Amino acid sequence: MTGTLSSLPETALAAGYTGNDVGVRSVVALAARLAYLSMCLTLCWGILTATGWIQRVTGHQALRTGHVMLASFAIATASVHGFGMLFLDEQVIVGTQVVIPFLNGYVRHGLGILSFELLVAIAITAGMHRFIRYRNWLRFHQTAYVAVALGVVHSWWGAWSNGNFQVVWLAGITVLAPTIALATVRFLPVSLLVKLGLVGDKAAAVAEKQVVKTAPLKISVDNQRCHRYGFCQAEAPDVFQLREDGRLAYRKQPELTRNLDVISAARACPMRAIQLEGTNHHG
Numbered sequence: 001m002t003g004t005l006s007s008l009p010e011t012a013l014a015a016g017y018t019g020n021d022v023g024v025r026s027v028v029a030l031a032a033r034l035a036y037l038s039m040c041l042t043l044c045w046g047i048l049t050a051t052g053w054i055q056r057v058t059g060h061q062a063l064r065t066g067h068v069m070l071a072s073f074a075i076a077t078a079s080v081h082g083f084g085m086l087f088l089d090e091q092v093i094v095g096t097q098v099v100i101p102f103l104n105g106y107v108r109h110g111l112g113i114l115s116f117e118l119l120v121a122i123a124i125t126a127g128m129h130r131f132i133r134y135r136n137w138l139r140f141h142q143t144a145y146v147a148v149a150l151g152v153v154h155s156w157w158g159a160w161s162n163g164n165f166q167v168v169w170l171a172g173i174t175v176l177a178p179t180i181a182l183a184t185v186r187f188l189p190v191s192l193l194v195k196l197g198l199v200g201d202k203a204a205a206v207a208e209k210q211v212v213k214t215a216p217l218k219i220s221v222d223n224q225r226c227h228r229y230g231f232c233q234a235e236a237p238d239v240f241q242l243r244e245d246g247r248l249a250y251r252k253q254p255e256l257t258r259n260l261d262v263i264s265a266a267r268a269c270p271m272r273a274i275q276l277e278g279t280n281h282h283g
Contacts, residue, residue: 024087031081036155038074040179043148047182078116112154118147217259217278225273235268236261
């Protein structure tokens, strides 16, 4: 995303670039902007889906497909941006420098390479949750936040270094603002989300206040509302399991040590299909 630059052909030629470099730079610059946009949209889409703010808009497969398509497009355009640099007559990056961070001595290039390789690793392992412990897979998948942050720093640093900061000042911050906002509220407590008006169903917040680590907890799931998205499994894989046949299996009375995970699962359910019963009073 160093290519947030957008030099005009006349300016580029005046600076001593060859005609080939002008064309290549235009391609990598466009690819960089598209990668930046799709990267931010991918993160936003994932957060909106995981937190339940996309309700009955579409089904589980469409939600997953939309997220995968955005992520794939981000990786594809980032690939064009990075590997396109190899075709410049001006040898900014050569050989393995395009895949080995910091090898060419530019920190901003190294950050972009790290961001790209993290995204690729996440994409490759996206389908491995059936073969490894789900929670471990989820934690690795969440390194996407780090990858996006590195990509954003790379993009803005590159724009500044190439004298094109004004080009991305409005467009770049317009895309980045909701991305940062959603990433922030993703980890806020449910009670605070309710106060802010971001979550309309107060049942989850009530449960969060009432249930404590030392209290028994009973789970029930409304099968009419449950759409088998699997977010509950992501939060509490020891309690909720989405079977291969599409059915949701869960333990009605989990151990006390699982209480916080179960509360997170109820919070993450897009359809608010999980009901919790439990108080901080015994008996």
